Structures are given as C-alpha cells and as structure tokens.
Amino acid sequence: MDVVMERVTQEELAEMEFEPDFDLLRASAIPCAGFPEDIANIKDVTLRMEFEQMPPVSRDLNAPNQSVLKRGDGYIDLAISRETLNKIRMTKAQKRNEPYVEPDRYIQSDHPSIRAVADSVKGASGASGWELAQELSRWVGHYITGKNYGQGFASALEVMDTRAGDCTEHSVLLTALLRASGLSARPAVGVVYHQGSFLGHMWTEVYVDYWRTLDALDPAALPIRIRVAASSDERAFDATDMVRAYDVVAGMSVEVLDYTETEGN
Numbered sequence: 001m002d003v004v005m006e007r008v009t010q011e012e013l014a015e016m017e018f019e020p021d022f023d024l025l026r027a028s029a030i031p032c033a034g035f036p037e038d039i040a041n042i043k044d045v046t047l048r049m050e051f052e053q054m055p056p057v058s059r060d061l062n063a064p065n066q067s068v069l070k071r072g073d074g075y076i077d078l079a080i081s082r083e084t085l086n087k088i089r090m091t092k093a094q095k096r097n098e099p100y101v102e103p104d105r106y107i108q109s110d111h112p113s114i115r116a117v118a119d120s121v122k123g124a125s126g127a128s129g130w131e132l133a134q135e136l137s138r139w140v141g142h143y144i145t146g147k148n149y150g151q152g153f154a155s156a157l158e159v160m161d162t163r164a165g166d167c168t169e170h171s172v173l174l175t176a177l178l179r180a181s182g183l184s185a186r187p188a189v190g191v192v193y194h195q196g197s198f199l200g201h202m203w204t205e206v207y208v209d210y211w212r213t214l215d216a217l218d219p220a221a222l223p224i225r226i227r228v229a230a231s232s233d234e235r236a237f238d239a240t241d242m243v244r245a246y247d248v249v250a251g252m253s254v255e256v257l258d259y260t261e262t263e264g265n
Helices: 010-015 092-097 112-125 129-143 156-162 167-180 239-249
Strands: 029-031 042-050 066-071 075-081 184-194 197-208 210-214 225-230 253-261
Touching: 029 253, 075 225, 112 129, 112 156, 112 167, 129 167, 129 197, 129 210, 156 167, 167 184, 167 197, 184 239, 197 225, 225 239
Parallel strands: none
Antiparallel strands: 029 197, 042 075, 042 253, 066 075, 184 197, 184 225, 197 210
C-alpha cells in the first residue's frame, strides 16, 4: 500500500471528520536506509531530515532525547540519543498551574481502577520518581497482551478492560498511571524506525526534575525515534491533533549521516 501525506490548511482541518477506528500512526511511512540490522545496539544517531516545505522556526524539534544540530536550506540535522540530551524543565508558571496532572476523556487518572494499579505498583516496588515511572512503564508493557492496531483511539479505562492496543493505547494508559501516581506526564507523537522506514508512533514523557522519555510498547525503540510534538496541556492527542503534528513530516525524507554503537559491538 502506498501512503501519500499532504499538507492541509487549518480551515480544511477543522472540517475533517474521522472514523472511530482512524489511526494516523499507521498512515505515515518514510523510507530510510543506512541502519545496521541490529538497531538495538545503536547508542546514538545523526539524521538529516529534508523537507518539501521547512517547518516554521516556532516548531521546536528539540526534545529530551533529540537535539537540532543544524537548520539549513530545506533540511534539519538532528542528533538522537539513548541519553537525555536536553533537560527541558517546566517554567515556574507551568509548575504553579500544575499542568499534565489532570484527567481527561482518554486519560482517566482519577478513576479508582487506575489509581488502584498505580498504588499497587508503587507499594510493591517501593519506588518513587523516575524509578517508579520506569516500573509503571514495564507494568503497562506486560499488561497489554493484545498488541494490535484494531483499537483506534481507546481510552485508558478501555485499555484496562481489553488489555489490547497499539502505541496509542500504551501511551494513554501509562500517562494515566503516571498522573495517578502524582507525576506530571503527557503523550508525545512522532515517527520511529522500523525495518527500513520511519513509521508513526506515540509514547509518553514524564516530568521528574525535567522531561524524560518512556515507551511502554517498545523500550528498545530508543534512540531511533523522532519526536514531532508533545501534548501542550493535560489532554491526550486525538485524531485532529495527530493531523496537526504530522503535517510537519509531510513529504519529509530521512538520511542517516552517522551512528555509534554501544561498547562491545
């Protein structure tokens, strides 16, 4: 199947209607050659992203695990690492307003069943902060046994019931559990490398001293992942937000400039 991604105006976007099972994460495929077969051993990578239309300067592509190295004529060079490259912190105003902790229609972090799991994992592990966030991410990865693309946009409570879904379901459930544990968390979207192409993906960012990346579906995806956008408030991404985010990568091509592997490989 050939997938064509086209830019749309904000007026066209406002008029779009989406089917319940619409999943834009599957509607993006950006070919990229140059990686070794065993990507799990890659420590960091430098990519060149070329655009038919450059994203505006206001679209900041710096993220916890990625840094813009150079912005040229029609391209951006991006460094991506397993390590945290940018310790991005909330402003004083953001901390005062406590964003990213409230429930919404997809992230029901105040529901008793969500809170019960969060409390159980915290009690069993004795962990807090970043260690607790990692424990919750592992719990979600094991709990969702039906890893498939048939759920559309399911809420955290629906995922608790079905134990099924793709990256979106892993993201919203983990975000809900993190918030139920008292940690600020938000969904993030972008593209992830898989067998020669970058494909749409969704994961989670948690705030412990600064924003950090978690991927309950595939922890090994780091560092071959480009973060395009993160939620700007407590809301989860819906289909319309996805279109806005993926408008950035419409017509983009990706080239590997360099990479390093973990020691011993």
